[in-house]
Amino acid sequence: AAAQKEKEAGNASYKKKDFETAIQHYTKALELDDEDISYLTNRAAVYIEMGKYDECIEDCDKAVERGRELRADFKMVARALTRKGTALAKLAKNSKDYDIAIETFQKALTEHRNPDTLKRLNEAEKAKKDLEQQEYYDPKLADEEREKGNEMFKQQKYPEAIKHYNEAIRRNPKxxxxxxxxxxxxxxxxxxxxxxxxxxxxxxxxxxxxxxxxxxxxxxxxxxxxxxxxxxxxxxxxxxxxxxxxxxxxxxxxxxxxxxxxxxxxxxxxxxxxxxxxxxxxxxxxxxxxxxxxxxxxxxxx
CATH class of the missing domain: 1.25.40.10 (Tetratricopeptide repeat domain)
Structure with a gap:
């Protein structure tokens, strides 16, 4: 009961965006009761708001592990995985980083098919695609491929020309x-x-x-x-x-x-x-x- 009161106080502080105080309350709740992983997932949510993504991931991993031991509600485990995926996506700097975030969201969906998780998965996949496109973007190489395509077109080698035009579009889709x-x-x-x-x-x-x-x-x-x-x-x-x-x-x-x-x-x-x-x-x-x-x-x- 005391832990629940701490959780409620943490929730109230979270709504007021008093994140430091919210952290204190959730931490106290964990000390009073280590058999409710919602204190961990809530604290993880605060860490996301604070930009402390590594701390969020650590709490989510603990929540998943403890949740398995306690045979916690699969929705709670899914929530922990979703928040971990969110933190991973925030930290992502390359396509491989996004792959880990995407995999985490997919694991969350196997636990519970939540619309919010699905939305975050789609966002991560789009962000990865956009990043890959940025990394691949090269107008100079695009022009070279277009010229090669033009040469194939003149020779009436249309399928070969299309291959070069495809590569040109990948290099510069605009x-x-x-x-x-x-x-x-x-x-x-x-x-x-x-x-x-x-x-x-x-x-x-x-x-x-x-x-x-x-x-x-x-x-x-x-x-x-x-x-x-x-x-x-x-x-x-x-x-x-x-x-x-x-x-x-x-x-x-x-x-x-x-x-x-x-x-x-x-x-x-x-x-x-x-x-x-x-x-x-x-x-x-x-x-x-x-x-x-x-x-x-x-x-x-x-």
Whole structure:
């Protein structure tokens, strides 16, 4: 009972951010009762707030060890592991340090699947990824890989070019030019969804870089989405009104749209257009409307 009173006093001091006093109360609680690991986990939480991560880790290790001996509630053991993982993540300076923190969070989750622990695990994994990216970042090497990719592209060795562009992106993920170049490769290989994604990323990184619009428009044109392609080319002209590639793209789109309006379209193209239309969510919504279904039924009976 006396230990519990010390714990409550420690909690009150913790809420007031009087951490030194909170430490004293939790330490006293431990002296009065060593069979409740919450005094250790609470003191560990205070150490985190104070930036004393080594002390936090020490308390958490003691809590886990003592918790196993006492067959304590698995939630309490998970809490100790989560706080240890938090301290380890705070101390992390390289990817290997983050690996230890991540492993600790994973152990905590095997004890008890707590949303807070899962959140901290995700944060540690993201921090590790960001750190690795920073360590790998090298614009000069990125440019070298991009040039190698360009050379492979000229030789029509598109898969090899993509490998170099991939490495360039890993070295410098903010270079819009590489996404534009890789989009061109994907288009040559007929991988239209990948090409479209890269072109959109290129535009996102640098909206004034017109190559992104020509790449995106080309993919949409090959996918026979002429209206969308024309919109893309027009968007690019806002930044470069005299760009010949964009103007030629619009001209080609107008030609194809006019052909379709005149009915000058092959049966294969017509079937493909109808198939795409049926997959459009807006058209599906229209067709599922009760009134439209009745109209269709009446037409089919004529």
């Amino acid at each position: 270079d819009a030019r590489v996404y534009s170049n890789r989009a061109a490769c994907y288009t040559k290989l007929g991988a239209m969804p990948e090409g479209l994604k890269d072109a959109e990323k290129c535009i996102e990184l640098d909206p004034t870089f017109t190559k992104g619009y020509t790449r995106k428009g080309a993919v949409q044109f090959f996918m026979k989405e002429y209206e969308k392609a024309m919109e893309t080319y027009q968007a690019g002209l806002k930044y470069d009104p005299n760009n010949q590639e964009l103007l030629d793209g619009i001209r080609r789109c107008v030609e194809q749209i006019n052909k379709a309006n005149r009915g000058d379209i092959s049966q294969e193209d017509l079937q493909e257009k109808q198939s795409k239309a049926m997959q459009d969510p807006e058209i599906q919504n229209i067709l599922t409307d009760p009134i439209m279904r009745q109209v269709s039924s009446n037409l089919s009976s004529l």
